[in-house]
Amino acid sequence: MPPLSIWFVRTALLYLALGFTFGALMLSNKGVPYAPELWRLRSLHIEILMIGWFIQFAMGVAFWIFPRWWQEPRRGDERGAYLAYGLLNIGIWLVALPPLLGWAEPIVTTGRMVEVAAAIAFATHIWPRSVGREG
Amino acid sequence: MPPLSRWFIKTALLYLVATFVTGVLAVLDPPLQAIPGSGRLAIIYYHLFMLGWVSQLIFGVANWMFPVRSREAPRGNEQVGWASYGLLNGGLALLLIGEMLRAASSGPAALWLIVLAYLALLLAGLAFVLNTWGRIKGH
Numbered sequence: 001m002p003p004l005s006i007w008f009v010r011t012a013l014l015y016l017a018l019g020f021t022f023g024a025l026m027l028s029n030k031g032v033p034y035a036p037e038l039w040r041l042r043s044l045h046i047e048i049l050m051i052g053w054f055i056q057f058a059m060g061v062a063f064w065i066f067p068r069w070w071q072e073p074r075r076g077d078e079r080g081a082y083l084a085y086g087l088l089n090i091g092i093w094l095v096a097l098p099p100l101l102g103w104a105e106p107i108v109t110t111g112r113m114v115e116v117a118a119a120i121a122f123a124t125h126i127w128p129r130s131v132g133r134e135g
Numbered sequence: 136m137p138p139l140s141r142w143f144i145k146t147a148l149l150y151l152v153a154t155f156v157t158g159v160l161a162v163l164d165p166p167l168q169a170i171p172g173s174g175r176l177a178i179i180y181y182h183l184f185m186l187g188w189v190s191q192l193i194f195g196v197a198n199w200m201f202p203v204r205s206r207e208a209p210r211g212n213e214q215v216g217w218a219s220y221g222l223l224n225g226g227l228a229l230l231l232i233g234e235m236l237r238a239a240s241s242g243p244a245a246l247w248l249i250v251l252a253y254l255a256l257l258l259a260g261l262a263f264v265l266n267t268w269g270r271i272k273g274h
Contacts (some may be wrong), residue, residue: 001273011269013264016190020260024253031233031249054189063199077137 003066004081008060011089015052019045040100047096051115056088059122066129080125085119136199139216143195146224150187157183175234186256187227194219194263201270211266219262226255 001009022045029038063081067076075081094111097103136144161176171227203209210216233248 001271003273006271006273010268013268013271016260017264020257024257027253028250031246049185052191054185057193060187 002075004078004085005064008056008063008085011085012053012057012060015048015056015092019049019053022048043099044096048093051088051095053079059084059088062126065130066126066130076125076128078125080121084118084122084125087114087121091115091118104117137210139210139213139220140199141197142220143191143198146220147188147191149196150183150191150227154180154183154234159177165231175238179231179234186223190260191223194223197267197270202272202274204269211270215262219266220257221227221257222259222262226252226259229255235245 022041024043026038026045029035055088059081063075069076091111091114094114095108098105098107098111147214157176157180198210204211229252231247233245233252236242236245236248
């Protein structure tokens with residue numbers, strides 16, 4: 001597994017643990033109410049699991065397993081994928097934290113735009129690798 | 136494909152069907168009011184989809200395809216792997232029952248089922264993370 005996939009997948013696993021923890025806190029609180037303010041974790045819970053866990057895991061595995069070239073560099077220009085990793089993780093927190101901390105809505109919009117940039121960067125990298133054996 | 140992965144993936148496929156059935160019920164039931172607790176169908180739908188289908192499929196494929204940990208324990212601790220399978224599906228079943236009960240009555244049993252469900256789901260996630268972490272490596 002290449003280093004970037006290790007970063008993607010390990011980060012995804014950390015988000016999985018964090019997202020499940022927030023979910024357990026929030027929804028056990030629904031079962032036996034002990035801290036109503038835990039509901040404020042909802043946006044963080046959804047963003048962390050949807051983007052931090054699912055999307056990030058898929059990107060990491062795709063970077064690892066998609067067809068490689070016959071010559072070096074075997075995975076082509078990797079800069080788009082590295083950029084996607086950075087942008088995705090910045091975007092997640094820009095989207096997830098404002099509702100929790102009472103920050104302004106434009107920060108969420110900026111976070112979503114950063115996530116779009118991450119998706120474009122990753123697609124730019126993986127697009128040429130989506131080929132059959134005949135190239 | 137190892138047995139644990141087959142169990143994860145086949146169970147995930149059953150959850151995929153269950154998710155779509157729940158989606159249909161969530162659309163059909165409001166005018167009919169035939170299912171007690173149908174107000175909880177949306178939250179059940181999302182958890183069946185995200186945990187029962189997507190996460191479970193990922194768990195199964197990762198257990199199958201990720202680099203082996205060592206010659207002695209290629210897929211980590213098999214018992215921890217099976218524990219994550221049991222906890223994930225036990226937790227989802229408890230959640231399903233708890234949410235439906237909660238909508239149908241206000242007794243404490245439903246509330247405690249929900250607490251137990253999320254404890255089981257949390258432990259399932261942590262078991263998977265712990266068992267998979269050492270397999271994320273280069274050659």
